[in-house]
Amino acid sequence: MNKTLRNPYVYLLFVLPTIGLYGLFFIYPVIQSAYYGLTDWNALTTANFIGFGNFERAFQDDDFWISVKNNMFFILFSVFLQVPLIILFSLLISGVKRLQGFYKTTVFMPSILSTSIIGILWGFMYHPSIGFFNKFLSWFGIEPIYWLSDTKWALLSILITNAWQWMGFYIVLVLAAILAIPKEINEAAEIDGATGFQRAVRITTPLIMPVISIVVMLSIAGAMRVVDIVLVMTNGGPAGATEVMASYMVNKAMKYGEYGYGTALSIMIFAIALLLTAIYQIVFARRQERVEY
């Protein structure tokens, strides 16, 4: 028995089934995608090899770059508006003495709802004549805003809805980190005369930086692959104003049967996502020191 376990090939035998599955469901499709990205495959007739033709086309495709820009808006909105709000709400909820569980559940609720339901629900709230927002604005004599059908407002409307859906999930993450901080640290600061605000900014926030860093990274990754909320609420419209990379890719591949081009786009999306996450890791995440209490 001991002899067997010393043989490295035995271990290989143990991982073989997993490697097989991994290869079949991950490696093989990736290689296949890479190949189809180099063809003009339309899923109906034989694919012809066209080299980097699809990628060249993608670089000249203005609509694709508009969708990339929209994804960047998602990232900026997530990192600079959503994350600070997440921290703020987490700090507020961690400070309440009563009904903390209720608040936690309430903020978490949207993230367990299906995106389709959220899309339809917010669609009603944004409705030009019967929607909540316009009703509210009309009390102040403000003209109705065509939230989802005006190219100026549509993306913002989706950003808000998307933020509402996912903030609760991150708040619970950050909240767990805050509650894990030993009470003594805050108590010591309080004895030293630090105000609530000072304690939040100087004690709590630095201590939860590793979790915030993860939240930022998850937000970036989430913003890169966002598509469902867009498809449900506007399907990329009005006039392409809310098109994101993934919805553009789905449309090209499915609606027009340009599977070769669609695959090439998906490879580019992957590359862009990889690049951004790598940049974030190198520039910000590595600087984080390990927090030890």
Add this chain to the structure above:
Amino acid sequence: MKKKLLTTVASVVMLSSVLTACGGNNKNEASPSASASTPASNSPSESASAPASVERFDVSLRHIQIGELQKFRKAILDEVVKKSEEEVPGANFELDAVEDSFNRWTKLPAEMAAGNPPKIFDVFGGPAEGQKYARANKLLDLTPILDELGIKDKFTDTSTFNVDGKTYGLPLGASSEGWFYNKELLEANGIAVPKTLEELEAAFETLKGKGITPIAMGSQAAWVPFMLVNTLIARYAGPDIQAGVANGTRKLTEPEVVAAFAKYEEWIKKGYFTKGELGIDYTGQTNEFIAGKTAFLFDGTWRASTFSPEGVGKSLNGKVGYFAFPAVTGGKGDQTAVNYNQNNGYAFSSDVNDNEKAAIKAFIKNLYSEEYQVRGFKEDGVLPSMKVDASKLTSEDPVMKEVLANNAAAGTVFPHFDSLVAGPVNGEFEKQIQNLIAGKSNPQKAVEAIQQAQDKELAALK
């Protein structure tokens, strides 16, 4: 307690799987009782005449007749399915209702790519859809079936479903596109039914001045405003423009086409369409008109049944009129021409066995008959796609009467671009129309972009 719960759950799961298996056995035979009783029968003659046990088989049928707006068409489909099931022993049509544009742009293309389309499905003709699938050998060649049923010459036009002289799809009906108007709203505002483009525009202006939206429009899906643009182009550039652009003999950059786009842009800028149209879907557009919020609606003649006493828009019963797009001063070609489409119907998967083929044959025989063509027309305002005895095509419906009168007065007909051009060109058309609505394009830029897409397609064909 936990253990007890686990045991209960396990037994329920086991029991249900056993029962499901039993159910499955029953389902595979159409008449198990008949087959079981046959050997027990005493009289030999009786046993010989008893129906033999027939293997039950499913035939998947994808249709788009969903919701209140399509209820008449769904009733016809149900009847046809019932008849066909009775005629073909063992056939069980499995109806799968999918929303039109989702079926057209997402589900069916994906199924075609994966090689598993339903056996019978709703499809649009033209190079972007039906003909593309036919060329890829995904569709059943219907020519022998039509010959056998003797209905080959009964169809008025199957050209958008034809490839190399063979027919791969059958149009369910035909339609024209024109103006529906709310008689009450027009009367209340002292507007006579417009006879010329100038009168029509004057009507828009009057309504706008009184705070009424002139035209109901839901441009969330671009095919909806495309209907109006298609007709505008034909009025300005002549009824042969669609075919000309498709075969490369004419260009969308011709000044007449630009003028048509310019007119459309002018109407957008003057605010003649529903506000926020890019966020309104097709149903929303119909609802705007039914609610009496708008006076005009540019739509297909299939919409006529909506205003019947049983239709969704019954509140407007007897209060809706119809007229073809008026003549344009200086417009090229026949100004009485109307749009006429026979581009939507059923096609069938090429991957079928003999049983399924028999079911398909029965389905075609039953659906494509004079009876249903006439009923489709009377109940639902669908114009016939087959040669039907003209004396039977009378309608008591006031809107349909006007449709018929308008079409009878037409010198010629013109098709829709989407039945003649390839997918990417159609896509560019739709994109440019929406961009025009959003103020992100102009007529010249729009036609150049579409023509460029068409040039690319034509070059690829050479």
